[in-house]
Amino acid sequence: MDFSAVQNRQQAFIEERGWQDFQTPKNLVMALMVESAELQEIFQWLTPEESWQVRDKPGVLEHVGEEAADILLYLLHLCRQLNIDLEQAVNDKMQKNAVKYPLGSS
């Protein structure tokens, strides 16, 4: 996925609607969390087994995909606002995790 392309498209979307003033890092973090809760709401009363069975329910799956997309869109916009390279951050974190949880440690 081309993060820059999505970020630019989002930024244009926001500017065209005059929503720039709301996009503070603080507000974006709050919005990201609210979207995470909307994702969680889908799963809150499910057993572990039922949470797997979501794979076979196209309607629920589409809902999960929409919330997942919202989360990534806010995350990308937050990173844009703060000049964070998300791809680099993910690579760094995976390397850090490998050091934090060495094989045979758990």
Added chain:
Amino acid sequence: MDFSAVQNRQQAFIEERGWQDFQTPKNLVMALMVESAELQEIFQWLTPEESWQVRDKPGVLEHVGEEAADILLYLLHLCRQLNIDLEQAVNDKMQKNAVKYPLGSS
């Protein structure tokens, strides 16, 4: 960013440590939310202006990047578990948003 490559690397990381049983969609959603809260914690007492100034604080910025990476890693793993194409979901959502918020509507 190559989502599949990251997802495969994550999956190998988890299998090498014997953590598969914990990775139910329900648990991953909960973990994603906890990481979102760790991101929010960084911003909770900041004014809007201070939330912008995070851009000039390398230590805080690195912390934000780590939490952002954790969120994306859990999101990608969740999508892998449920066979959701996150890139497609983002494209679909952006198109849906354009319909939901037509220009001149707000």
Added chain:
Amino acid sequence: MDFSAVQNRQQAFIEERGWQDFQTPKNLVMALMVESAELQEIFQWLTPEESWQVRDKPGVLEHVGEEAADILLYLLHLCRQLNIDLEQAVNDKMQKNAVKYPLGSS
């Protein structure tokens, strides 16, 4: 507020509807978090000043009150399920905070 009376009323409400099986501590914690997010959603795009002005908006205030009530109801039910005395826990925490943040420390 009489916590036990509310907890008993809730328990009766749940049993009358046959919802007992869903009320695991894990699920209740998830539901509490989702309600917290619904509260947060009301405030996410507000400036600090606007968040104060909610005091003068009866409709928004009623909405905040409903979400606050949902949070307390889930919290009380969770404490009931785990045999936690919430009033005692609050007293203990306030004492602990007084030790953690001694006067003149910040």
Added chain:
Amino acid sequence: MDFSAVQNRQQAFIEERGWQDFQTPKNLVMALMVESAELQEIFQWLTPEESWQVRDKPGVLEHVGEEAADILLYLLHLCRQLNIDLEQAVNDKMQKNAVKYPLGSS
């Protein structure tokens, strides 16, 4: 529990430490959510059964009690800031729920 007494004690605690400026409704809502996530973190990798077994683990139970207390403290402080009567809100919500979910409806 005497909500007013706890709210007054909290307010004094905050004023003695000069923390008033941070206590906007928006920030308190964010803090409440972060505490909810700290509670959720305790349960995120547990099976439903293990989440019940927390009842028999004094150390974990104490941790749960502390996070539950933090949530209620922030909730009470938020209600104080917005002049919301939390006890009244809970009573109203329980009546509303009885109407929303009539017996025999689910």
